[in-house]
Amino acid sequence: MEKQEALDKLNELLKEGDNLPEYKLDNNPVYHKWHRKIKRIIEKIFGSTYLSDLEKTKFEPSPLAQGFDDVYNSNGELSRFNKSIIDKKMLIESFIEEVEEWEEHSARDVNTTYSDNVTLNIINIQKDIPKTKVFIVHGHDELAISQVSDIVRKLNLEPIVLRDQVSRSNTVIEKIEAHTEDIGFAVVLYTECDWGGKEKDDLQRRARQNVVLEHGYLMAKIGRENTFPLVKGRVETPGDISGVLYEKMDEHGAWRYKLADELKAAGYKISKDLI
Template sequence: MRTCFVICAIGNPGTEVRQRADDLLELVIEPALADRGYSVVRSDKMASFSTITMDIVRLLSEAELVIADLTDLNPNVMYEVGVRHALNAPIIMMCREGATLPFDLAGYRTIMYRLHGPRDVRQTQIAVQGFVDALDHYSSPVADAISSKRFLREAGAAAVDPRSTDAILLSMNERIGGLEAKLNAAFSAKESPRTAKYTRDVFIVHGHDSELKTELARFLERLEFNPIILHEQPERGQTIIQKLDFESSKVGFAFVLHTPDDQGCKKGTSETLVDRSRQNVVFEHGLFVGRYGSCRVCAIVRAGVELPSDLSGVVYKYIPAGGNIQSIALDIVRELRAADYDVDANKIM
């Protein structure tokens, strides 16, 4: 029997979040897939001797289907969706009616649901079944927006207008097609072959801290890298996700800046609001880890930022209050060298 892994905000027992998660699982997903040959699992309902994080990583890479509820924009869910998309593996996204999707995902086909009565439940079941029945034609939106430089060489780049939609969509496969399709048990990266050659274009994923973003970009330039910042690149008539994939196709490394741009807490509790990264930053972090492996992604975290639990145990570069990129300069050099780059540390002085 095939496996369907459900990812969603689960919440504590008795909360509105837990009730919605249970209703979606028990009233919609399980009945909808009962005659489709799927065994439905959710992380909190698994009997396993492994850690929850290890089970999640395994299922993200091995489950034949993932269904993700994006309601509430839970950081762990956003990260896991990014990983699954990067693996070019089937995923169905759902969201409660009235909720707002982040711009990275706003263009994706998503089942907007409500569960106010039996009719709503049945309509949502039918929608899920429709998506499942169409999985033979599934292609990741991320993969669709990526073009293959190898394909362009073979087809003849001169035959395609580089400004056209075809040129954008033809750039596909080199990253997703070459992906090993498995993450290791703890998001620790496999070592890159010593013979591999990587471009010195480096992507910077960032939120609203423009000062830190600019400081990192100038620092990388001193080390003879070319920083790629999404909003500084031409639009070429692309959607946000197409632009993200097009511009990141040439990079060999990514830095992710987790800065205190949003605030949040568990819904339905009296907990104090805590500083968090923007949801798009969390999604793109997962996207890059899934695509390139964690050895080619470096997280930089400002003091006071709460990270998703999926990132527990992930080593990151910490910037204390009042600190800057120069305070972690040697750490950055070490990370780039570990990724097989030649870096002259004298240039950071």
């Protein structure tokens, strides 16, 4: 995420914290919505680094408070509620100070840790690109490719599907490099295309190996926060890359609205009303 965009989002969080409704016993939906929004934004900016710090500031009403009168609330729960808000705002202010130290359009290092204790240093180069195209990483599931492409078009964006691009005698990796130069976001389709596992008697459905490879390549090139892993069916996902959240391609289509939310967070000017 660009420096100014990150600062704008963090300052917006501070303003929202100043305008929270007063505490009510076991009924503070705006506060909890604010907490979830903070979590989404700091994860997009910093990855999972500060999520544990945020969780320490979370307010949860005590079960003992239920059934007590307002005196109990004012002396106990209200105090903890207000402290939670103050702690969150102080944390956000510290994030703002950190972002202000970034250099414009500079490279940022994001550590992605695998379950086998190998750490991959991903360099995410920040640069300005037009927010008009969405790259689609795919296997052999034609229906899934078509569904994602259709949603991208409905949002007035251009889907880039590698198989549809002219090869010009390039290798696959050369095609990927060429067609992701002006890409700001990617959907990665994990579909039931292959089988795999440690034991031949315990094989699991997996995405094609090229999908996993291209997912890693795009995380390095455009940033983990700008990739949207979409899982269709009972697919075994890659070994616990820290901070990567996989969205289910549910039959009711809720994934479409989640995709739109992520595109908006990535700076794309779209409207969910078009879906």
